[in-house]
Amino acid sequence: MSYARFAGARIFGVSVLDGGKNVEIQWNNGTHSRYHSMWLRQSCHCPSCRQSSNLPSVNFHDVDVEAVIVHAGTEGDKVLTVTWSDDPNHTGVFPPPFLKRYSYSDRDREERKEEMNMVFNTSAKTFDVRDTPNPVNVAYSEQRLQLHMDQTPYESPPGIQFLHCLRFDKEVQGGDSFFVDVFHVAETLRTTHPEEFHSLVRIPATFDNTFYTRDAQFHMVYQRPHIALNHDGKIVGVTWHPGMIGPLMTKEEDVEDYYRAYKCMATMVNTFPYQYNCRLEEGDLITFNNRRILHGRHHYDAKSGHRHLQGCYVKIDEFKSQVQVYTNTVGDGKLATRVGNLDWQ
Ligand SMILES: [Zn+2]
Numbered sequence: 001m002s003y004a005r006f007a008g009a010r011i012f013g014v015s016v017l018d019g020g021k022n023v024e025i026q027w028n029n030g031t032h033s034r035y036h037s038m039w040l041r042q043s044c045h046c047p048s049c050r051q052s053s054n055l056p057s058v059n060f061h062d063v064d065v066e067a068v069i070v071h072a073g074t075e076g077d078k079v080l081t082v083t084w085s086d087d088p089n090h091t092g093v094f095p096p097p098f099l100k101r102y103s104y105s106d107r108d109r110e111e112r113k114e115e116m117n118m119v120f121n122t123s124a125k126t127f128d129v130r131d132t133p134n135p136v137n138v139a140y141s142e143q144r145l146q147l148h149m150d151q152t153p154y155e156s157p158p159g160i161q162f163l164h165c166l167r168f169d170k171e172v173q174g175g176d177s178f179f180v181d182v183f184h185v186a187e188t189l190r191t192t193h194p195e196e197f198h199s200l201v202r203i204p205a206t207f208d209n210t211f212y213t214r215d216a217q218f219h220m221v222y223q224r225p226h227i228a229l230n231h232d233g234k235i236v237g238v239t240w241h242p243g244m245i246g247p248l249m250t251k252e253e254d255v256e257d258y259y260r261a262y263k264c265m266a267t268m269v270n271t272f273p274y275q276y277n278c279r280l281e282e283g284d285l286i287t288f289n290n291r292r293i294l295h296g297r298h299h300y301d302a303k304s305g306h307r308h309l310q311g312c313y314v315k316i317d318e319f320k321s322q323v324q325v326y327t328n329t330v331g332d333g334k335l336a337t338r339v340g341n342l343d344w345q
């Protein structure tokens with residue numbers, strides 16, 4: 001079930017390559033995948049290598065990492081079987097949908113990444129497209145609006161955020177909410193300002209939330225670059241909160257590059273043409289991915305009436321897990337879209 005998307009994978013041919021270092025599978029769709037001897041060892045699905053929970057119980061302390069594959073075959077087209085040079089009494093078994101799901105051939109990796117790609121919404125139906133004739137000025141005037149994600153000084157900032165509008169008097173001037181997809185901003189920055197983009201990937205910013213003047217004292221300082229890329233150069237994380245930025249602590253020669261890049265990103269965040277604006281009404285609940293969508297609020301006059309919102313969070317990993325379960329069990333088995341939680345997939 002967990003490999004629902006790949007249920008149709010069938011093995012057409014198997015060959016042992018590179019003196020037993022690799023097994024190559026020819027699939028029913030004509031493509032090929034190679035699996036390293038140790039990759040297979042760690043992934044073995046035989047009862048002694050898998051606990052009842054279906055998690056691997058292989059202990060690499062007992063494995064010869066140089067061991068080669070002495071035989072590979074199939075049971076029908078259903079299962080790949082493998083034996084290794086250091087463990088002749090052990091027959092490894094592998095379901096084809098599993099092998100296809102985790103195939104690391106260039107082609108399959110590309111296909112999966114395509115499937116998990118974030119889609120950026122540029123439709124004016126759902127998004128208010130703002131005209132920005134003079135972006136730099138708008139950036140300055142909007143500094144106080146502080147588009148941000150919550151809790152950036154955490155190693156793992158909250159994922160799904162809920163904001164519930166309990167009260168918002170009609171008389172209140174301003175106070176509208178607005179949102180920007182910061183992954184879309186970062187991807188645009190990569191295209192328009194590649195040098196600044198790479199400074200934000202390379203130089204660690206400081207995120208700081210330190211209070212000693214409240215009843216609950218806390219001291220949270222965390223360093224990481226604003227943008228994180230995976231091994232393929234895909235953006236897998238963006239951290240942005242101008243109000244929780246701490247003093248930069250980096251090599252002297254990086255300081256200027258950082259501020260130049262930070263200014264560039266801040267300007268883009270504040271002038272990004274795809275922004276969702278809304279004025280919440282009493283009873284409204286708005287939910288969004290805090291790891292991806294920046295939220296802000298226009299200034300309002302607190303003396304003109306009451307505005308009361310209540311928020312809470314749900315962990316993004318648990319949310320993503322549930323999405324994938326539903327997709328696999330009642331949907332089309334498509335891989336869940338990247339959610340920006342620093343997952344290297
Ligand atoms: Zn096994």
